[in-house]
Amino acid sequence: PFGEDGTIQGILEYLAIPYTHSGVLASALAMNKEQAKKIAKSVGIPVAESKVVNRFAIQNKHPMKPPYVVKPVNEGSSFGVVIVHEGQSHPPQVIGSSDWKYGDTVMVERYVHGRELTCAVMGDVALGVCEIIPTGHSFYDYDSKYVAGGSKHECPAKISPNIYQKIQTLALKAHQAIGCRGVSRSDFRYDDRHSENGEIVWLEINTQPGMTPTSLVPEIAAQAGHSFGDLLSWMVEDASCLR
Structure with a gap:
């Protein structure tokens, strides 16, 4: 919030200062998981x-059949993400407790088994x-994102060429549908337990x-032949062209 949700972007627009990455609307849409999913679904992205519910409404009864994921509607870096596993008798108590600090509106989403894949988009x-x-x-949480050694990155992913290309197509489609500019990164789950095509x-x-140093986009860009310096230069030049 503030840095990624369109707020600072709006301030920079008002001050007529060029800035990198997406504009006000795309930033606000992408930060709101419910609205971003609606737009993605409308253009054929799976x-x-x-469902979006008040956190106090799910204290005693599962909002959907486990396994499912509860996540704040407007957060990043996996803050507040809770996985409810199959066979769990009741919703996690932390969501209705006073320790919860991510707002009263949460998204409850079907848990998708499988591999965690991500794809970066640079311009078009x-x-x-x-x-x-x-x-x-157990999943790609805050520490696995930012603590050295918290995760292993397989770049490029060892998946079939048709799945690889499909994910690239979907990432670019999401980037364009939400109205992003500069660099973005889309995250996916790929369940190939039963077939190579999978879900x-x-x-x-x-x-x-x-x-x-532990981030994905610089690593993905390096695989495509863009050094970190080249990536930053491209971002600044891309933003400067919008003046």
Whole structure:
């Protein structure tokens, strides 16, 4: 919030200062998981079934059959994400507790088994697809994203060429449908347990993907032949062209 949800972008627009990445509307849409999924679904991008509810409404009864995921509607970096596993007798108590600090509106989404894949888009070009393998974590949470050694990145992902190309196509379609500019990164789940074609589900789009030493976009860009310096230069020049 504030940095990625259109707020700082609106301030920069008012001050007529060029800035990198997506504009006000695309930033706000992408940060709102419910609205982003509606737009993605409208252009044929596969998404998981979900519903938006008040967190206090799910304290005593499952809002859908487990397994499912509860996540804040407006958050990033996996803050507040809770996985409810099959066989769990009741919803996680933390969601209705006073310790919860991510707002009263949450999204409940069908849990999609499988592999965690991500694809970066640079301008109007989909770069490579990378598989994320959390190390010592049950899913790609905050620590597995930002702590060194928290996850392993398989770049390029070891998947069939047709699945690889399909994910690239979907990432570019999401980038364009939501109105992103500059660099974005779309996250997917790919369930290939029963067949190679399996199920591909788009999870979300990141309009301000990380640029830390453990981040994915610099690594994906490097696989495509763009050094970190080249990537940053392209981002600044792309933003400057919008003046």
